[in-house]
Amino acid sequence: MVLSTYFKGLLLYCLNNIQGERSSYAVYHILKGKKSSQTIQDCRLFQLESLFNCYRSLKRGELDNRIEQLIESNEIEPVQIDKNHFVLTPYGRDSLERWETSQGLPPHLNGASYSQYEEIFWKRLSLGFQVLSNSAHECRQYIPITRDEQILFWVKKWLNHHTSSSSTINQFYQELYELLNQLDDLQASIFVHKLTGYKKIGKTIDQLSEILNIDSIYGHLSFVSTLHYLIGNIIKKKQKYPILFSFISDLAEGPSFTVSTSKTYLLLQKGYSIEEIALVRQLKQNTIEDHIVEIALLDKNFSISSFISPELEEKINRTALQLDTKKLKLLKDKHPEASYFQIRLVLARQGRVTSGS
Structure with missing residues (x-):
């Protein structure tokens, strides 16, 4: 290979x-x-x-x-x-x-924040583009690019809320053009060539990689990077890009916990202890601790003070920074008074801060 x-x-x-x-x-x-x-x-x-x-x-x-x-x-x-x-x-x-x-990584990749939206956003947007493109040329005979019933139903409903097709087409084009124009030529080109429209069939990443003479994995990540760039901008500037935002407005925002962690989070908010949650949910205490570390990572407003004192948190944090390590055993050896769970909580906060979230 x-x-x-x-x-x-x-x-x-x-x-x-x-x-x-x-x-x-x-x-x-x-x-x-x-x-x-x-x-x-x-x-x-x-x-x-x-x-x-x-x-x-x-x-x-x-x-x-x-x-x-x-x-x-x-x-x-x-x-x-x-x-x-x-x-x-x-x-x-x-x-x-x-x-x-x-080469390096494409500049706008943000999987942790936007990967949960990208697939449905692309399916809605690309089908919406196909419909509007054919509508602009008064063409009604074409095969939809997806057979996904939920996407077809959503786009049909979306079209019913945009009665003036000509103004929708113009606004859609202007918003998309403005955002794509801020990207480098390669990323914009990959995105545009993947769109299917009037008498135009979108190309696959493999086809584009051959045409553009780039690695297919780089081509894929560049496309994903563009989706993340679009999603990030239209969420932050929804009033500036109302048409594009309409493709994602119903999708959830905020911390995206795993399903099991979400259930633990609800019980924590009701004042349940780790032991009580483990008993109620019939899970191991270690599993509940995993959930709490995940919550500490994703929710900047979540307090960990009930699980570790500020003094011990500061000591562990200082040691981790001094030794430049995230190895649990090494930190445990330096702080035997702390549990592995407490050390992981501190690292979770450190990871959140250093990642800029």
């Missing part, structure tokens, strides 16, 4: 951020968007939120093969062979630097 130059750089980037403190499968779960407390925590702690859920088609066997190739090329080396932990070699760091200089 030939190692994609771009995917090699992507793996090196992720492994460099993790610094051997998690196994390579943590990278797999992040790229695949595994909705677990541990993966969400890893995203924040290792500043990999941008890549969460951005490469869903990745296969575990493919990752294993890529890792083996990086070992053989002397770009990574194992820290703990039995746990599949790796760090970059000096040669690997040189490779990463060249990758970041030549």
Whole structure:
């Protein structure tokens, strides 16, 4: 198997951020968007939120093969062979630097915030575009680009709320043009060429990668980056982009907890203790603690003072920063008075702050 130059750089980037403190499968779960407390925590702690859920088609066997190739090329080396932990070699760091200089990550990736919206947003917008494009040319004979009944119903309902098709078409075009015009030519080109319209069939990422002579994985991430850019802007400036915002206005905003964590959160808000929640939900106490760490990561207003004193939090935080580590055992050795749960809570807050959220 030939190692994609771009995917090699992507793996090196992720492994460099993790610094051997998690196994390579943590990278797999992040790229695949595994909705677990541990993966969400890893995203924040290792500043990999941008890549969460951005490469869903990745296969575990493919990752294993890529890792083996990086070992053989002397770009990574194992820290703990039995746990599949790796760090970059000096040669690997040189490779990463060249990758970041030549390509790197597309600039607007934000999987942790927007991956939950991107698919439905794209389906609605692309079908809406197809309908309006054909309508502008008074064409009624065409095959919708999706058979998804929910999307078809939603767009039909959406059209009923925009009675003047000509003004809707003009506004839609202006909003989309203004936002795409702020992107680099490659990202804008990929997005536009994927749209299906009047006598125009949208191209796939593989087709565009061949036409534009780019790596298909880079092409995919560039497209995802554009979706995240659009979503972020229309949410923040919904009054400026009312047509585009209408494609996403009904989708939830705010912290996106896993389903199980959401249930724990509700009980915490009612004053239940960890032990009581574990009993009520018939789950292990460790699982409830996982949920609380996830909540601490995603909800900046959530107080952890009932689980750890400010003094102990400050001590652990100071040690983690001084040693530049997120290794639980090392921090536990330095602070035996703290539980692993308390240490994870402190790291959760540290991850939230350093990630800029």
